Amino acid sequence: MSKRKAPAPYHHFTKTEWSALRADEPMTLTREDVARLRTLSDPISLEEAEEVYLPLTRLLSFYVEAIQGLHNVSARFLETPDQKVPFIIGVAGSVAVGKSTTARILQALLQRWPSSPKVDLVTTDGFLYPNAVLTERGIMERKGFPESYDRGRFVAFLSDIKSGKGNVKVPVYSHLVYDVVPGGEVVVDRPDILIVEGLNILQPGELPRNGKPIVFASDYLDFSVYIDADTDDLEGWYLERFFRLRETAFKDPTSYFRRIAEMSEAEAETFGRMIWRTINLPNLLENVLPTRGRADLVLKKGRDHLIEDVQLRRV
Template identity: 30%
Template sequence: MLVDDVVALVPSIPGRRVLLGLAGAPAAGKSTLARHLVTEVDARLGPGTAACVPMDGFHLSNAQLDRLGLRDRKGAPETFDVDGYVHLLRRLRAARERPVYAPDFDRSLDEPVAAGLVVPPEARLVVTEGNYLADDGEDWAEVRDLLDELWYVEAPRHLREQRLLHRHVIGGRSQEEAMAFIAASERPNALRAESGRAHCSRVVTLG
């Protein structure tokens, strides 16, 4: 059903492109769903039809977070380069004669990686996902206007926090450090993400 609806969004006119946004709390399953949708669209309509560009590539580097005193709030709205993300969305909506390169995020490094992703000119669908795509914050509200569709992805809190605990422990934190970070940062971030749910045209429940 979801895949059918996404395929229906893809423009049949060459040269046109649709942007689908997936918002939601940390570890709700946004990245997994985005990759699945891109894979299925490409399987039905041909390789290169769809591309995925996560918002996570616009995390500020750890060096910048340290400079700003925000390292312990990594993942909060103020720890992203929202202007850079908005600029990328504008580029994706503009003329498409050349590839568009976008930053990725390397969880093993816990750092963004410049030009880690590419959207080819022939891509007619771009799926982008992140916590704050539906956010009302002054710097974030412009994101919604640049998306053709915006869906909210949700999963039970206990499942999300299990995933976050695993993610942070794999990333090098002790279990105690990971649990403390989830309580101090991830839960407030989840509440902030949930505040934009009403701006989404569809709610997708995973888990």
């Protein structure tokens, strides 16, 4: 007797199949908008945004409506005042995969819904420990790994947002100086939708040995997106971005990586590959990639940096 196959956790779509799900949703971005929103090494086009992210925002509109309905039902049952509860979207994936571009495109599209919702965007970079703390703990070379983040502060931030608290402060990280900015803060004030972008937002973290119940950042996400790609492609994109930064931001006298701009091209390539293979790749394989199966939506990119396959978790 043949064994019955377990149901697959995801629906699979080709880009053409997924694009058809936009239905009659109008495209509200222009080519100029997309060019402004994309990052250095992400060649996303208006067509890509229309084929992939427009159907996604249509799906998200249904999710937001459903979650709001659930909160309304709960408020009626508990006989409590109905209050706005922000919808939180997480965007995860490797370094250089295009998380920032995805988050910015989503924010721009969501802001242009007919209801004109307030959509805020934060990255987890601000929740990294300052370099002084990382150095003191001997983990400066593991920057970006889970232990380099103040996970307690990040979870507290998400809890405050979900509880409807106003004027929640978020620390600011500078990629130029490669550190948290002392006293730097941005304020998130009761958004309708919050997009959170970062490497490890889907990671559950370590369970306490004393049996004490705890919550994880992923517990606060209403919808999560994982941007996926082959590791060889990711290394190529990382190096491409690395060399573009070497010719631009790294030349700034205040840049932490100023010394890289002064290296020969061969020396810089050796250094960039070393960073990828000793820090970014191990972190991807050990901590980031294992969280892919926890995402609600997986967008798989091909070598050209464009989406080839879409996987949507079955509900």
